[in-house]
Amino acid sequence: MTIVTLPRVFSGIQPTSDSIHLGNYLGALSHWVTLQQTHDCIYCVVDLHAITVEHDPALLRQRTRMLYAQLVAIGVDPSRSTLFVQSQVPAHAELQWVLGCITGMGEAGRMTQFKDKSQKEGSDRATVGLFTYPILQAADILLYQAAGVPVGEDQRQHLELSRDLAGRFNGRFGDTFTVPEALIVKETAKILDLQDPTSKMSKSSPAGCLSLLDPPADIVKRVKRAVTDSDGEVRFDPQNKPGLANLLTIHAALTGGTPTQSADQFSGGGYGPIKAAVADVVVAFVEPLQQRLAELTADPAELDRMIAAGGERAAALAAPTIAAVYERIGFVRGGA
Numbered sequence: 001m002t003i004v005t006l007p008r009v010f011s012g013i014q015p016t017s018d019s020i021h022l023g024n025y026l027g028a029l030s031h032w033v034t035l036q037q038t039h040d041c042i043y044c045v046v047d048l049h050a051i052t053v054e055h056d057p058a059l060l061r062q063r064t065r066m067l068y069a070q071l072v073a074i075g076v077d078p079s080r081s082t083l084f085v086q087s088q089v090p091a092h093a094e095l096q097w098v099l100g101c102i103t104g105m106g107e108a109g110r111m112t113q114f115k116d117k118s119q120k121e122g123s124d125r126a127t128v129g130l131f132t133y134p135i136l137q138a139a140d141i142l143l144y145q146a147a148g149v150p151v152g153e154d155q156r157q158h159l160e161l162s163r164d165l166a167g168r169f170n171g172r173f174g175d176t177f178t179v180p181e182a183l184i185v186k187e188t189a190k191i192l193d194l195q196d197p198t199s200k201m202s203k204s205s206p207a208g209c210l211s212l213l214d215p216p217a218d219i220v221k222r223v224k225r226a227v228t229d230s231d232g233e234v235r236f237d238p239q240n241k242p243g244l245a246n247l248l249t250i251h252a253a254l255t256g257g258t259p260t261q262s263a264d265q266f267s268g269g270g271y272g273p274i275k276a277a278v279a280d281v282v283v284a285f286v287e288p289l290q291q292r293l294a295e296l297t298a299d300p301a302e303l304d305r306m307i308a309a310g311g312e313r314a315a316a317l318a319a320p321t322i323a324a325v326y327e328r329i330g331f332v333r334g335g336a
């Protein structure tokens with residue numbers, strides 16, 4: 001008998017909003033779901049990362065639970081994949097400390113996301129935690145010996161740091177970590193703001209955003225009010241008709257076709273029918289998710305047990321790595 005082990009991937013998402021939106025789903029999270037068919041997947045709700053900027057504790061707890069439940073509702077299967085909450089596995093913080101001690105100040109200071117965020121926060125409010133954020137991210141990945149990390153283009157530099165740190169540790173202390181590859185998720189479907197189709201869909205612009213938790217009536221309203229153009233001709237032309245192209249992209253992504261096929265289907269009819277069809281497919285998509293979510297959140301104690309089981313499973317996977325790291329770095333071990 002041959003035992004086939006699937007290549008392992010790790011990815012993380014911050015619990016920083018109440019609901020996943022359609023852009024998150026079609027851009028990245030739908031890949032998390034499909035990767036389960038071909039990979040050993042470890043997915044993490046990164047609450048330690050979420051406290052690197054000012055936050056409200058009750059809201060963080062609520063969002064962490066809800067994000068976990070939403071990931072299950074979209075199809076991340078906790079019996080097949082390891083789905084867990086970062087703070088439940090102490091090894092993340094432990095490994096981060098060790099990796100921090102082999103990271104240069106200058107090296108960490110070159111991370112563009114830190115530079116951007118700390119500029120926004122102002123130098124007094126930007127925390128040391130924000131500075132070490134990418135080192136914690138490296139710890140997340142390296143703890144599980146992940147071969148691949150599905151992330152968006154914006155995470156490329158953090159992945160480079162993870163690779164550098166893995167290689168450096170291995171070189172100094174002996175082979176310990178798998179050097180991970182970035183699996184940059186090509187945004188097959190980049191979903192734009194319904195009100196401003198020149199920027200990405202974002203929760204910060206509610207009128208232009210479709211969230212998985214939105215009541216169907218709100219979805220219909222927002223799609224109907226989506227900005228298009230005045231020539232009334234249905235064709236897929238992202239350059240000149242970005243608003244319409246965005247609607248066609250959403251329609252295609254949820255019906256399994258291409259935007260051009262969707263355009264052909266609705267050509268000659270003006271914008272009313274395509275808007276109605278988009279509203280229909282989005283509602284048809286979110287309704288069963290909301291149903292599943294309602295079931296998952298109906299029993300909070302059961303949800304917390306599910307989360308804890310994910311944490312135990314992750315901790316067991318992380319244990320050999322942190323043990324090897326502590327051994328190689330020269331900490332006194334044993335007594336067992």
Ligand code: TRP
Nearest residue numbers: 010011012013014046137140151
């Ligand atoms: N920094 C990532 C983001 O903001 C989230 C993240 C934390 C992550 N740890 C990770 C992604 C490990 C991939 C792997 O999107």
